[in-house]
Amino acid sequence: MISDMGVMGIPKQGPVVAIDGPAGTGKSSVTKRLAASLGFVHIDTGALYRAVALIAMEQNSGKLDSEKAEIVARKAHLEFKRMEEKNPANRILANGRDITDFIRTPEISMAASRVSAFPGVRSALLGLQRRLGCAGRAILEGRDIGTVIFPDADVKFFLVASVDERAKRRLAELEGAGADAPSFEEVRKQMIERDHGDSTRAVAPLKKADDAVELDTTTMTLDEVVRSMENLIRQRLSL
Numbered sequence: 001m002i003s004d005m006g007v008m009g010i011p012k013q014g015p016v017v018a019i020d021g022p023a024g025t026g027k028s029s030v031t032k033r034l035a036a037s038l039g040f041v042h043i044d045t046g047a048l049y050r051a052v053a054l055i056a057m058e059q060n061s062g063k064l065d066s067e068k069a070e071i072v073a074r075k076a077h078l079e080f081k082r083m084e085e086k087n088p089a090n091r092i093l094a095n096g097r098d099i100t101d102f103i104r105t106p107e108i109s110m111a112a113s114r115v116s117a118f119p120g121v122r123s124a125l126l127g128l129q130r131r132l133g134c135a136g137r138a139i140l141e142g143r144d145i146g147t148v149i150f151p152d153a154d155v156k157f158f159l160v161a162s163v164d165e166r167a168k169r170r171l172a173e174l175e176g177a178g179a180d181a182p183s184f185e186e187v188r189k190q191m192i193e194r195d196h197g198d199s200t201r202a203v204a205p206l207k208k209a210d211d212a213v214e215l216d217t218t219t220m221t222l223d224e225v226v227r228s229m230e231n232l233i234r235q236r237l238s239l
Helices: 027-038 045-058 066-075 106-115 119-134 145-149 163-176 184-200 222-237
Strands: 016-020 041-044 078-083 087-094 138-142 155-160 213-216
Touching: 016 027, 016 145, 027 041, 027 138, 027 222, 041 045, 041 078, 041 087, 041 119, 045 066, 045 078, 045 087, 045 106, 045 119, 045 138, 066 119, 106 184, 119 138, 119 145, 138 145, 145 155, 155 222, 163 184, 213 222
Parallel strands: 016 138, 016 155, 041 138, 155 213
Antiparallel strands: 078 087
């Protein structure tokens, strides 16, 4: 049991909640709501990989290279900040530049999945994620939080949903952002490809932790998902 000292010998200053699952299951929306309701810090680990993918491609004429991506992951200063004048949600900054609006395109989504399979990148970001979480009263979302980043998280969830529902949500998100959205069929195809890549990669593949609570969000509203998870968190942590 390593809960008292967290991971990597970094003392945990408070409770940590881990939320994992494939793309489109509602992790980001749920985590934002839970963090606001509980007064916890929201740490979007997927955004870190997206940031590395974006910067690495910008520096390499749109191409991905594992060596260059690792250099970016080790040298770039990545941080989350709340900018109320823009949006009450977290913004991600890379070397002081707000890149939040540039990392949610289909191209960067697929690139982030590839980047997340690079062992050097995962190693570089591992310490950062753990340090952020060990500050306590934190909710981390991603694909390997409960299995690799915080195996000692106080509460773990694994969200799932049908691929059709996830593709529909992703398409609505892209259209809502004013993006030049692809067809439903293309989004669904990308979702399946990313699922395969995430779950079969050699390093930290997407999988449910043995002690995680699985929640199928296919037919649930956002309010229902948040309420169910918040009730369990408050019960487990005596909040």
